[in-house]
Amino acid sequence: MEGHEEERLCGKWRVACGLYSYNLRDVFTWRLLKTIVMGQVLSLLICGTAVSCQYLANAGVETPMLQSFLNYALLLLVYTTILCTRKGDRNILQILKTKWWKYLVMGVADVEANYAVVKAYQFTTLTSIQLLDCFVIPVLMVLSWFLLKTRYKLVHFIAVMVCLLGVGAMVGADILAGRDQGSTSDVVLGDGLVLLSAVLYAVSNVCQEYTVKNLSRVDFLGMMGLFGTVISGIQLAVLETRAVAAIKWDFHISMLFAVYVLCMFALYSFMPVVVKMTSATAVNLSLLTADLFSLFCGIFLFKYMFSTLYIISFVVITLGFVMFNAVPTYSALPDSGEDDPAEASGERTAESSSDHLLSADRETAVISL
16 A cells, blocks of 8 residues: 555656656757757857947947847848738738737837846946846746746746746856946936846737737737837937937948848747747757856857856756756647648657557556556
8 A cells, every 4th residue: 555655656756747758859959959959059149249239339339239139120121022912801901900019018128128128238237237137038928927827837937937047057156256237326227227128028029929829920029120110210210310320331330230130030930930940938048058158258259257056057047957858848828820731740740659558557557546
């Protein structure tokens, strides 16, 4: 009886954690490896934007709204143009007639999230921004739970905690290296702006996940380009006219702007692909390594001090990301509106095989109960 009771409790624990009877071969699949690699590509693109921004700041150019406007304008030229060439119910006019306010909310959230986090550097420290920016992950999980009907297992919450421990190691390395940069003119305001940007990023990311999984990547990027260009253009005219006029344009400055815009365009274009494969929460966990890539570049480009804590942080964050993606979440979202039917079919096959494995393991666990 004692052996049966222990087996029953162990079965309950495996079901609650989402572990079931996984073998390492079932966990470390090519799909997981592809997800990890794609997540790190996104982090490298963010690193590219950070490095170009640092060089622009060193040159006395601080025009975050102009940089965002150029990115949204490029999205407009590419993806909104594609929407304009569509015919039937998926034409841009039909989309605007029925869903314009939803995409407006998404555009406002994305533009203001970018602006708020950049503005926060004027009032608070780099350490506060790195720590508080992680607030986007729990907000994303809450929004996904209620809006996208995503269900998490205990292992997912443990994975998030592991990733946050990695961020803590990175921040600790920054403090030891004396890189607690930024301002302390109004810490409360600065920290509030970071938290606001985290909430807005979460709203934007949830909208992105819903759109790419129910409609298509082109719908999301086309509408983001349209509304992002309009909103950022208005803010640019109001807030940065003098700063833009003061820019001393030369080949060096132009190339830095080009690098920034191309990295942002690639990030926005590629991120929906990874979100569709995984989830917005998983993508944001992978993006926690972006600061580390920026630090590694800073060691060579800006003479930052190296610390072994950076390597430890990278390993811990990657471990947490693997843990999060090793056990799939469950969502009520239907798979529809794929851009590539063959690719979509392959994804459904992979997901259905994973679901079949989980179903079989759950039945085994239930029988053991």
